[in-house]
Amino acid sequence: MSAAGRAFAAALLALAGTAGAGEIKSGSAFLSPQMQRQQADQARNPGWLWVEQGEELFSRREGDAPGCISCHADPGRSLRGAAARYPQIDAASGKLINLEGRIEQCRAVRQKRPALGHESQELLGLAAYVASLSQGVPVSVSAEGAAKPYYEAGKAFYERRQGQLNLACTQCHDGLVGRKLRGDTISHGVGTGYPAYRLEWNGLGSLHRRLRACSLGVRATQFDYGSDDYLALELYLAVRARGLPVEAPGLRR
Amino acid sequence: MASFNARITMPAEARAGEIVEVRVLVRHPMDRGGQVDAGGATVPRKILNRLTVTYAGEPVFRYDMHTGVSANPFVSFTTRAVETGDLIFEWREDGGATYTRTARLVVT
Numbered sequence: 001m002s003a004a005g006r007a008f009a010a011a012l013l014a015l016a017g018t019a020g021a022g023e024i025k026s027g028s029a030f031l032s033p034q035m036q037r038q039q040a041d042q043a044r045n046p047g048w049l050w051v052e053q054g055e056e057l058f059s060r061r062e063g064d065a066p067g068c069i070s071c072h073a074d075p076g077r078s079l080r081g082a083a084a085r086y087p088q089i090d091a092a093s094g095k096l097i098n099l100e101g102r103i104e105q106c107r108a109v110r111q112k113r114p115a116l117g118h119e120s121q122e123l124l125g126l127a128a129y130v131a132s133l134s135q136g137v138p139v140s141v142s143a144e145g146a147a148k149p150y151y152e153a154g155k156a157f158y159e160r161r162q163g164q165l166n167l168a169c170t171q172c173h174d175g176l177v178g179r180k181l182r183g184d185t186i187s188h189g190v191g192t193g194y195p196a197y198r199l200e201w202n203g204l205g206s207l208h209r210r211l212r213a214c215s216l217g218v219r220a221t222q223f224d225y226g227s228d229d230y231l232a233l234e235l236y237l238a239v240r241a242r243g244l245p246v247e248a249p250g251l252r253r
Numbered sequence: 254m255a256s257f258n259a260r261i262t263m264p265a266e267a268r269a270g271e272i273v274e275v276r277v278l279v280r281h282p283m284d285r286g287g288q289v290d291a292g293g294a295t296v297p298r299k300i301l302n303r304l305t306v307t308y309a310g311e312p313v314f315r316y317d318m319h320t321g322v323s324a325n326p327f328v329s330f331t332t333r334a335v336e337t338g339d340l341i342f343e344w345r346e347d348g349g350a351t352y353t354r355t356a357r358l359v360v361t
Contacts, residue, residue, distance in 0.1 A: 042260075042262075043260060043262035043276045043278060044276065044278060044327055046278060046280070046325040046327070048260060048278075049258055049260060049278065049279075049280040049325065052258055052260065053258060202282070202323065202324035202325065203282075203324065203325075
């Protein structure tokens, strides 16, 4: 390709990028109307069972350790919007941390309790509860300063072909949005509904569990829960989702 | 097993004679069993096999569940408001355990 041709292709790509970015939709926009109603109905969305568990854990005290509620009094007000700002840079370590990571850190450092563990029902419950306090709050993560390298890494991850199927996230989640993949509709791949109740899981799961399923789907390396690779990708997805309301606990297929 | 919890959604009060809808969502893995565990033994079935509801002492609803019912089952039913009283929900689990929840309906 000539230099002019390459520049033209780059301009086209940039155009496509900006055109797509303006219309990023939540994962729930691709659900059937029935499932959308079920997600919105607290009596029928099973995710609220975990929110209830999380609310109970939030106010419980174990031994002489302070409970979450000891510092975060009136969480409905004090933590409203908190989940919309994650993942964010942890001031103490300078590393990127997501909501689950923050809860575990609070537990280890302030409550001096053993970690709950990724995908434990307790951690999912707490994360779902804290995220539910931000329902409707637009995602507003920062990708500046110390977060910038993570953002760049997440963007590179998103655009890099990987796995035996040699697919990049962007090929489906930008290029084929609205088309069918197996039984489901391809979404923009934003994580505003997570932790979400997936019918496939019969339970609540984190965004990283969903990302592991994506990695498996393209037969690529599955990274660990809370790994830097997925944290960086989570940040990039959150930047893509800026302005979209937090929906957790979402309902997904 | 994950903690049992139930979300019962119904009006707190109703006029006498009014039809009220009761919606019940419960957390349970509804394990159909039959899998072979690490030791080679067969995992027994463990599901909620029955939900019964009484209202002011009278049985108003019974739901027999089988292995085709999904995890975290949801069910809704209606009943007629007759007098102020408790709706008592009782789930029976394989193995004999029972879980009970109560919700009060005030009839005006």
